[in-house]
Amino acid sequence: MERFEHMKLDPTQVLVMGFASVILIGAMLLNLPIASVDGRSVGFLDALFTSTSAVCVTGLVVVDTGTYWTAFGKTVILILIQIGGLGFMTMATLFAMVLGKKISLKERLIIQEALNQSTLEGLVRFTRYILLYTFLIEGIGALFLSFRFVPEYGLAKGVAYSIFHSISAFCNAGFDLIGYGRSLTPYVSDPIINIPIYLLIILGGLGFSVMVDVINQKSFRRLNLHSKMVLLLTAILIGVPFVLFLVLEWGNPGTLGDLGFGGKLLGALFQAITPRTAGFNTIDTGALTNASKLLTVVLMFIGGSPASTAGGIKTVTFGVIIFTVISMIRGREDTELYGRRISRSIVDRALTIGVVAIALAVFTTMLLAITEAGLDFMDILFEAVSALGTVGLTLGITNRLSPLGRVIIIFAMFVGRVGPLTIAFALARRQRKNKGTVRYPEDKVIVG
Amino acid sequence: MERFEHMKLDPTQVLVMGFASVILIGAMLLNLPIASVDGRSVGFLDALFTSTSAVCVTGLVVVDTGTYWTAFGKTVILILIQIGGLGFMTMATLFAMVLGKKISLKERLIIQEALNQSTLEGLVRFTRYILLYTFLIEGIGALFLSFRFVPEYGLAKGVAYSIFHSISAFCNAGFDLIGYGRSLTPYVSDPIINIPIYLLIILGGLGFSVMVDVINQKSFRRLNLHSKMVLLLTAILIGVPFVLFLVLEWGNPGTLGDLGFGGKLLGALFQAITPRTAGFNTIDTGALTNASKLLTVVLMFIGGSPASTAGGIKTVTFGVIIFTVISMIRGREDTELYGRRISRSIVDRALTIGVVAIALAVFTTMLLAITEAGLDFMDILFEAVSALGTVGLTLGITNRLSPLGRVIIIFAMFVGRVGPLTIAFALARRQRKNKGTVRYPEDKVIVG
Numbered sequence: 001m002e003r004f005e006h007m008k009l010d011p012t013q014v015l016v017m018g019f020a021s022v023i024l025i026g027a028m029l030l031n032l033p034i035a036s037v038d039g040r041s042v043g044f045l046d047a048l049f050t051s052t053s054a055v056c057v058t059g060l061v062v063v064d065t066g067t068y069w070t071a072f073g074k075t076v077i078l079i080l081i082q083i084g085g086l087g088f089m090t091m092a093t094l095f096a097m098v099l100g101k102k103i104s105l106k107e108r109l110i111i112q113e114a115l116n117q118s119t120l121e122g123l124v125r126f127t128r129y130i131l132l133y134t135f136l137i138e139g140i141g142a143l144f145l146s147f148r149f150v151p152e153y154g155l156a157k158g159v160a161y162s163i164f165h166s167i168s169a170f171c172n173a174g175f176d177l178i179g180y181g182r183s184l185t186p187y188v189s190d191p192i193i194n195i196p197i198y199l200l201i202i203l204g205g206l207g208f209s210v211m212v213d214v215i216n217q218k219s220f221r222r223l224n225l226h227s228k229m230v231l232l233l234t235a236i237l238i239g240v241p242f243v244l245f246l247v248l249e250w251g252n253p254g255t256l257g258d259l260g261f262g263g264k265l266l267g268a269l270f271q272a273i274t275p276r277t278a279g280f281n282t283i284d285t286g287a288l289t290n291a292s293k294l295l296t297v298v299l300m301f302i303g304g305s306p307a308s309t310a311g312g313i314k315t316v317t318f319g320v321i322i323f324t325v326i327s328m329i330r331g332r333e334d335t336e337l338y339g340r341r342i343s344r345s346i347v348d349r350a351l352t353i354g355v356v357a358i359a360l361a362v363f364t365t366m367l368l369a370i371t372e373a374g375l376d377f378m379d380i381l382f383e384a385v386s387a388l389g390t391v392g393l394t395l396g397i398t399n400r401l402s403p404l405g406r407v408i409i410i411f412a413m414f415v416g417r418v419g420p421l422t423i424a425f426a427l428a429r430r431q432r433k434n435k436g437t438v439r440y441p442e443d444k445v446i447v448g
Numbered sequence: 449m450e451r452f453e454h455m456k457l458d459p460t461q462v463l464v465m466g467f468a469s470v471i472l473i474g475a476m477l478l479n480l481p482i483a484s485v486d487g488r489s490v491g492f493l494d495a496l497f498t499s500t501s502a503v504c505v506t507g508l509v510v511v512d513t514g515t516y517w518t519a520f521g522k523t524v525i526l527i528l529i530q531i532g533g534l535g536f537m538t539m540a541t542l543f544a545m546v547l548g549k550k551i552s553l554k555e556r557l558i559i560q561e562a563l564n565q566s567t568l569e570g571l572v573r574f575t576r577y578i579l580l581y582t583f584l585i586e587g588i589g590a591l592f593l594s595f596r597f598v599p600e601y602g603l604a605k606g607v608a609y610s611i612f613h614s615i616s617a618f619c620n621a622g623f624d625l626i627g628y629g630r631s632l633t634p635y636v637s638d639p640i641i642n643i644p645i646y647l648l649i650i651l652g653g654l655g656f657s658v659m660v661d662v663i664n665q666k667s668f669r670r671l672n673l674h675s676k677m678v679l680l681l682t683a684i685l686i687g688v689p690f691v692l693f694l695v696l697e698w699g700n701p702g703t704l705g706d707l708g709f710g711g712k713l714l715g716a717l718f719q720a721i722t723p724r725t726a727g728f729n730t731i732d733t734g735a736l737t738n739a740s741k742l743l744t745v746v747l748m749f750i751g752g753s754p755a756s757t758a759g760g761i762k763t764v765t766f767g768v769i770i771f772t773v774i775s776m777i778r779g780r781e782d783t784e785l786y787g788r789r790i791s792r793s794i795v796d797r798a799l800t801i802g803v804v805a806i807a808l809a810v811f812t813t814m815l816l817a818i819t820e821a822g823l824d825f826m827d828i829l830f831e832a833v834s835a836l837g838t839v840g841l842t843l844g845i846t847n848r849l850s851p852l853g854r855v856i857i858i859f860a861m862f863v864g865r866v867g868p869l870t871i872a873f874a875l876a877r878r879q880r881k882n883k884g885t886v887r888y889p890e891d892k893v894i895v896g
């Protein structure tokens with residue numbers, strides 16, 4: 001482990017500079033006239049917007065992916081998504097290992113041994129495992145999606161669509177080729193599309209280490225605390241919103257109202273899964289009730305699990321904050337869960353990420369409120385949280401944003417993607433360095 | 449101190465039951481036909497709404513205070529405000545003392561000595577000091593307000609109006625008699641009204657112990673940490689929004705746009721002071737830009753200082769959270785400020801109050817989104833946070849709320865008033881009791 005820390009590059013710098021470089025290269029490629037169907041360059045701002053959205057696996061778009069881009073443009077976007085999703089998951093998993101997260105013995109044997117041989121070779125071997133895991137799941141996903149797309153679009157286009165949407169779903173990118181901004185709405189009642197997409201989104205959002213832990217341990221009780229938390233929170237954060245969306249949208253003619261019973265169930269489940277943080281939609285997001293929109297904003301803010309392809313403050317961060325509060329209310333000094341306590345420094349990191357994320361959401365929304373004065377407040381709040389959480393859902397304002405608004409969203413997507421991990425890593429290193437420094441005398445204040 | 453803890457009644461029960469009783473008595477009085485100008489009862493729901501709003505010093509109203517109520521009704525409201533504001537400040541200051549907040553020696557001599565003689569007699573003497581402080585400030589405030597109100601309304605009505613608005617301002621109640629829902633808008637450019645109201649709101653929102661500390665120490669450096677934090681945060685939370693409101697509303701014809709330079713300054717300063725948590729307004733809140741509305745929501749959420757007449761999560765709670773995050777980012781283990789560290793248990797209390805308040809705000813807004821499906825999202829978010837923070841500002845929907853919506857706001861006002869203090873006190877007692885209980889083994893999770 002130490003070896004990795006002794007490398008010359010600060011890992012957070014690698015992350016930020018790496019992402020920025022890939023985004024810029026992507027923007028230059030998408031800016032080429034051959035990327036656009038009409039043969040004219042999309043313009044650098046919108047090329048940058050699209051590239052950032054793809055690399056940060058957000059899915060917000062200013063031009064319709066399915067109809068605007070050529071096969072070249074679509075391929076560039078797909079590669080950017082794969083690099084962004086995979087690169088982030090790899091980096092985040094490495095960071096977690098460097099920070100000394102407890103992992104299972106077998107996981108350690110697989111990864112740590114590889115890393116300890118020599119830094120570069122270790123990285124290569126480790127990355128190979130993540131690649132294998134990713135391509136295997138994406139391949140299976142594409143296979144199942146092809147049962148619908150091949151009959152509908154023919155063999156070549158059908159296979160290409162299956163691969164594109166499988167990668168986009170697993171990487172939680174939310175880009176679609178269905179065209180005319182419809183996302184997956186034509187398939188709202190179609191289990192052949194819904195079920196593979198559900199599973200791809202959820203698996204992509206769990207994280208590599210949880211997947212390895214589950215495969216190795218096979219029993220929930222033997223999983224490490226991190227895996228238990230991820231699975232518990234994922235179940236709660238899908239189950240509760242599923243019921244709420246079903247109730248809130250049951251009679252809404254703009255969303256679930258006109259669907260059959262099965263369609264209502266599939267549609268509500270999709271709406272519960274997609275805000276964390278896939279970004280596809282099968283019902284018209286803009287037609288949701290205000291209560292459902294607010295619930296979606298909360299889910300987008302929380303996002304998926306750490307060291308995965310998903311965004312947001314992450315399920316575990318949310319969980320640590322909630323379990324800390326529950327422990328406090330029960331009068332316990334520690335954050336407790338499954339007979340374990342979570343260390344103070346991790347609670348502090350979770351708190352910091354939560355507070356910084358709220359501040360960023362308020363700040364971004366306020367900036368958009370200034371640049372997009374004519375737009376509805378819910379629309380801009382939704383857009384800001386969607387960009388910061390790298391979700392990609394929208395109430396339909398993305399392509400109506402002013403140039404300044406687009407710049408704000410570009411920054412929000414980038415900060416939303418690299419921010420939480422960078423903060424968590426930087427805090428952990430500083431906390432470690434500052435052990436045993438001078439403490440000030442304690443003093444009291446009143447709160448509440 | 450121990451004596452107070454050994455009393456048979458749990459202090460939080462006294463607070464909750466006491467407030468509930470006063471609210472019910474007030475509702476019964478306001479429900480009488482003699483309270484209404486038209487000679488017919490307002491109906492129990494709206495009487496309860498008004499009484500809750502008065503006792504919780506919120507200021508949200510479903511009928512116009514100035515034109516709907518008789519002199520009897522107005523007097524009942526004024527008494528409810530004074531009981532609510534004064535009662536809360538007294539209770540909260542006592543709680544803080546019981547929790548062993550460090551207070552200055554002289555403050556201790558004044559209060560603690562009194563309390564130590566015998567519980568009942570001590571309470572009476574202590575309450576007498578708070579009463580003196582309150583009536584002195586309210587009297588001076590009324591005197592200055594009378595310079596405008598007596599020439600305008602004649603001697604009797606002018607004096608009554610001066611007293612009413614002075615009490616309403618010091619208690620951060622926000623009820624006004626100007627009529628037709630105008631609040632203080634006719635006086636937007638009038639320094640004779642603005643300056644006394646500013647000072648009354650700010651003094652009422654500082655808290656008794658800070659006031660005593662300032663009077664005793666005279667120099668900022670010698671103040672205790674709590675007083676320093678209150679003064680620092682109050683200055684920041686007025687100064688920064690003042691500049692922002694000035695910039696955001698400078699050219700807005702619905703608010704500051706048509707005012708002269710002095711009026712712009714006075715109006716922006718009023719808008720910066722009133723969300724924490726006075727609830728008067730001199731400019732049309734509904735005409736603010738979305739950015740200003742969002743800023744107002746944030747300020748209403750934070751509120752005034754602990755153990756004062758103000759509501760919200762409190763400046764110090766907000767400050768502890770922010771300073772904790774800043775300390776974390778600087779890589780320090782402790783929350784540090786002015787060369788002191790803030791104890792872990794206080795940080796935990798602040799965190800708990802912050803998280804519970806956010807959850808309550810989201811929950812209340814979601815309920816209102818369901819019961820008031822036709823209303824704009826910003827309008828209901830604003831109303832929910834205003835009620836929970838006992839602020840009383842509105843974007844104009846209070847009297848358009850459905851009966852169910854009114855019930856939700858009644859609960860929100862009550863919970864918003866007694867909640868933070870009850871939580872803080874209950875947590876502090878449990879933390880104290882649970883010192884030295886069994887700790888679980890530590891385990892790690894990844895956040896971010």
Ligand SMILES: [K+]
Nearest residue numbers: 058172279391
């Ligand atoms: K996404």
Ligand SMILES: [K+]
Nearest residue numbers: 506620727839
């Ligand atoms: K108020």
